Amino acid sequence: MSKDLYIYNSLSRNKDLFQPLNAPFVGLYVCGPTVYANVHLGNCRTFMFFDVVYRYLTHLGYKVRYVRNITDVGHITSTFDDGVDRIGQQARLEQLEPMEIVQKYTNYFHEVMRVFNNHSPSIEPTATGHMIEQIEMIKKILDQGFAYEVNGSIYFDVQAYRAKYPYGELSGRNVEELYENTRTLDGQDEKKFFADFALWKAASPEHIMRWPSPWGEGFPGWHLECSAMSTKYLGEQFDIHGGGMDLKFPHHESEIAQNTACCGKGPVKYWMHSNMLTVNGQKMSKSLGNSFLPHELFAGDHPLLEKGYTPQVVRFFMMQAHYRSTLDFSNDALNAAEKAYERMMSAYESIEQCKPSTESDADISALEARCYAAMGDDFNTPILIAELFEAVRLINGCKNGQQALTAEQLTHLKTIMDHFLMDVMGLQAPEASADHELPNVMMDAVFAVRKGLKERKDYATADLLRDAFAERNIVLKDTKEGGEWTYEKK
Numbered sequence: 001m002s003k004d005l006y007i008y009n010s011l012s013r014n015k016d017l018f019q020p021l022n023a024p025f026v027g028l029y030v031c032g033p034t035v036y037a038n039v040h041l042g043n044c045r046t047f048m049f050f051d052v053v054y055r056y057l058t059h060l061g062y063k064v065r066y067v068r069n070i071t072d073v074g075h076i077t078s079t080f081d082d083g084v085d086r087i088g089q090q091a092r093l094e095q096l097e098p099m100e101i102v103q104k105y106t107n108y109f110h111e112v113m114r115v116f117n118n119h120s121p122s123i124e125p126t127a128t129g130h131m132i133e134q135i136e137m138i139k140k141i142l143d144q145g146f147a148y149e150v151n152g153s154i155y156f157d158v159q160a161y162r163a164k165y166p167y168g169e170l171s172g173r174n175v176e177e178l179y180e181n182t183r184t185l186d187g188q189d190e191k192k193f194f195a196d197f198a199l200w201k202a203a204s205p206e207h208i209m210r211w212p213s214p215w216g217e218g219f220p221g222w223h224l225e226c227s228a229m230s231t232k233y234l235g236e237q238f239d240i241h242g243g244g245m246d247l248k249f250p251h252h253e254s255e256i257a258q259n260t261a262c263c264g265k266g267p268v269k270y271w272m273h274s275n276m277l278t279v280n281g282q283k284m285s286k287s288l289g290n291s292f293l294p295h296e297l298f299a300g301d302h303p304l305l306e307k308g309y310t311p312q313v314v315r316f317f318m319m320q321a322h323y324r325s326t327l328d329f330s331n332d333a334l335n336a337a338e339k340a341y342e343r344m345m346s347a348y349e350s351i352e353q354c355k356p357s358t359e360s361d362a363d364i365s366a367l368e369a370r371c372y373a374a375m376g377d378d379f380n381t382p383i384l385i386a387e388l389f390e391a392v393r394l395i396n397g398c399k400n401g402q403q404a405l406t407a408e409q410l411t412h413l414k415t416i417m418d419h420f421l422m423d424v425m426g427l428q429a430p431e432a433s434a435d436h437e438l439p440n441v442m443m444d445a446v447f448a449v450r451k452g453l454k455e456r457k458d459y460a461t462a463d464l465l466r467d468a469f470a471e472r473n474i475v476l477k478d479t480k481e482g483g484e485w486t487y488e489k490k
């Protein structure tokens, strides 16, 4: 049975056979969140997908070092640097220390990753914890003649770099075409060439997050941290670098240029980019105002949502699309995912109830081989799910006496589902994720009691119950189906 893995490499624009640089070890770097706001579901799609990459490589027996950073320095987010420090800006808005902002949103991020059953990375380095490495990298790039200093800022010299190395290979962008968009942005007057980007920016007096450097007080450019931290923990060349499609340019293109300028070679063998979660065809993003927070989705607490969905259903929904396709968010799609997830899990949980036969015409090994083939074809989770529904069909057939399966085959089916549903896709059977549902289950009981009290016309006690919750900021609302509750901070 072949377990070959082909990965669509954004750099070669091909599905390349995965051959680690130093098997059985694999180095995997994924750009982490910028912690100035709650991660939204779009961000979660990307992190969930790379969790599957990590899980599958581990399942194949590789010893994976998975590095996912936390961007906790003011992240400069437009195509070219516009000088806005998001964390500093949020700190002013919330009247908190920048590091309180960083901690607050890192905590939320970790909680969300846990609820979605993502594995923790092997190393989660922060940009602020790697100032020395970043400054050292800038020094090397300066020494190689690919950067220059102006007024305490250091810029990457794209023209000097282009004279020696190709620039723009990953994104396929032609530098000249970008000229129109960049003229008005911050720092343009300091740059030799409009496409040069900051490795280090001198801090203006009002800039809060700042560090000493050989060039005066300032802060590192957005792209530098990933170059410095991936090199530190995975080496000058490593296997896989991932992130959302929107990071290809300028972030990853700049990473390649920085690493190559510093070390004389491209850093990454396989570049992987996952596609966007969209809402009505538009990229989900905080700035467009169309983003949902994970807990809004769980509670169904958003005008665009008809009801809530468990984290496992949301994960299943994400797995039903291939990572290089966009995935559009809709109530219909989520409802369909919920039904499919329940059908899958109830078959999984009922394997033990199947009566084994002594003979069977089913070919379970072929089914298993097709599961590996699906994952081996650039992590094709939707095909994998279709194959697992073939397992569901066999199990259900066995239960209603229409499909003979031997005891050995039933055990084999259970193993396949354990491997691919649980270990690889990171799904959990409903009771394993029940702790997230516990508040809802308890509130259902509260509504049942309230209904009983009202039927007995004991309105005083029913009100007492409502008021007791209200005191704890939980608002109860009776509905035809039972009731709804929301947590409302005073």
Ligand code: AMP
Residues within 6 Å of the ligand: 031, 032, 033, 034, 035, 041, 042, 043, 044, 045, 046, 243, 244, 245, 246, 247, 275, 276, 277, 278, 283, 284, 285
């Ligand atoms: P950021 O914190 O903005 O750097 O984003 C963290 C990760 O989420 C990056 O890999 C982005 O590419 C990814 N991302 C942002 N928006 C979306 C979206 N709508 N769908 C999928 N991934 C996204």
Ligand code: ZN
Residues within 6 Å of the ligand: 030, 031, 032, 226, 251
């Ligand atoms: Zn990055």
